[in-house]
Amino acid sequence: MTGNKKAIVTGGTRGIGRAIVKELAAKSCCGVLLSDVAFIYNSCDECAEEIIQEISDSGTKIYAFKADVSDYEQTEETVKAAIEKLGGVDILINNAGITKDNLLLRMQEKDFDDVISANLKSVFNYTKAVLKTMIRQRYGRIVNIASVVALVGNAGQSNYVASKAGVIGFTKAMARELASRNITVNAVAPGFIQTDMTEKLSDEQRENLVKTIPLGRMGCPEDIAKVVGFLCSNYADYITGQVITVDGGMTM
Ligand SMILES: NC(=O)c1ccc[n+]([C@@H]2O[C@H](COP(=O)([O-])OP(=O)(O)OC[C@H]3O[C@@H](n4cnc5c(N)ncnc54)[C@H](O)[C@@H]3O)[C@@H](O)[C@H]2O)c1
Numbered sequence: 001m002t003g004n005k006k007a008i009v010t011g012g013t014r015g016i017g018r019a020i021v022k023e024l025a026a027k028s029c030c031g032v033l034l035s036d037v038a039f040i041y042n043s044c045d046e047c048a049e050e051i052i053q054e055i056s057d058s059g060t061k062i063y064a065f066k067a068d069v070s071d072y073e074q075t076e077e078t079v080k081a082a083i084e085k086l087g088g089v090d091i092l093i094n095n096a097g098i099t100k101d102n103l104l105l106r107m108q109e110k111d112f113d114d115v116i117s118a119n120l121k122s123v124f125n126y127t128k129a130v131l132k133t134m135i136r137q138r139y140g141r142i143v144n145i146a147s148v149v150a151l152v153g154n155a156g157q158s159n160y161v162a163s164k165a166g167v168i169g170f171t172k173a174m175a176r177e178l179a180s181r182n183i184t185v186n187a188v189a190p191g192f193i194q195t196d197m198t199e200k201l202s203d204e205q206r207e208n209l210v211k212t213i214p215l216g217r218m219g220c221p222e223d224i225a226k227v228v229g230f231l232c233s234n235y236a237d238y239i240t241g242q243v244i245t246v247d248g249g250m251t252m
Helices: 015-027 045-058 072-086 109-137 158-181 203-210 221-232
Strands: 005-010 035-041 062-066 091-094 140-145 183-190 243-246
Touching: 005 015, 005 072, 005 109, 015 035, 015 045, 015 091, 015 221, 035 045, 035 072, 045 062, 062 072, 072 109, 091 109, 091 221, 109 140, 109 158, 109 183, 140 158, 140 221, 158 183, 183 221, 221 243
Parallel strands: 005 035, 005 091, 035 062, 091 140, 140 183, 183 243
Antiparallel strands: none
């Protein structure tokens, strides 16, 4: 493909999503990727503005859309507007996600529903909304951000683990459904990454978790973004339906 690719990234204002926006737009993975990016966020207008400022010097176009990724109708409108601004869509990164942890005995029904909606329904919403365009052009790269806990389980996170296991199943089903149209669908399963999401943990919890990581440190958002960039690059043209674990060796 020639010219800038066009990417949509959900949850782009902070953490892993922010690093992915920068990776796709500014740095260009392996020298082959340079994308115009539309990112979706639901809080912090100043953060969105800050990213636009940071990236607008890089020569790629960047657009921000405020929307709730779990809302189907809002998604249709948002993706339509993003495709119009970008002039198409080649790449979709389903990154937005939340946690509402509790032991099942104490978990409220709303905590279960909210996490499934934000983490899994959102992946359905955004994938469906980009599909017609990708199928028509016979090209697409979709990367879904899952989690290692979907592979090994985690006490106190039944809602989150179920949502991420669902994301992995959805990834594999879509990879089979879309392969003949040259659309690849892969998942990245991060381990323990330094973001606002893991800020909630106590120092003791953090120290104990780091002890289980062979590489001896928490990951940073860029560790995930680089792998996402690779999966969207031409180097990964023959990879689909895979779950790439990026966790410093925590699970093997
Ligand atoms: N941090 C980790 O250790 C870790 C580990 C495994 C997987 N993950 C996954 O990586 C992804 C990013 O996590 P993070 O650590 O950067 O989290 P984060 O909390 O720092 O950022 C999440 C982003 O998603 C957005 N978001 C959440 N709900 C939304 C909604 N309903 N509509 C629109 N935007 C919404 C937020 O605005 C934010 O920009 C998530 O899917 C998370 O589950 C994170």
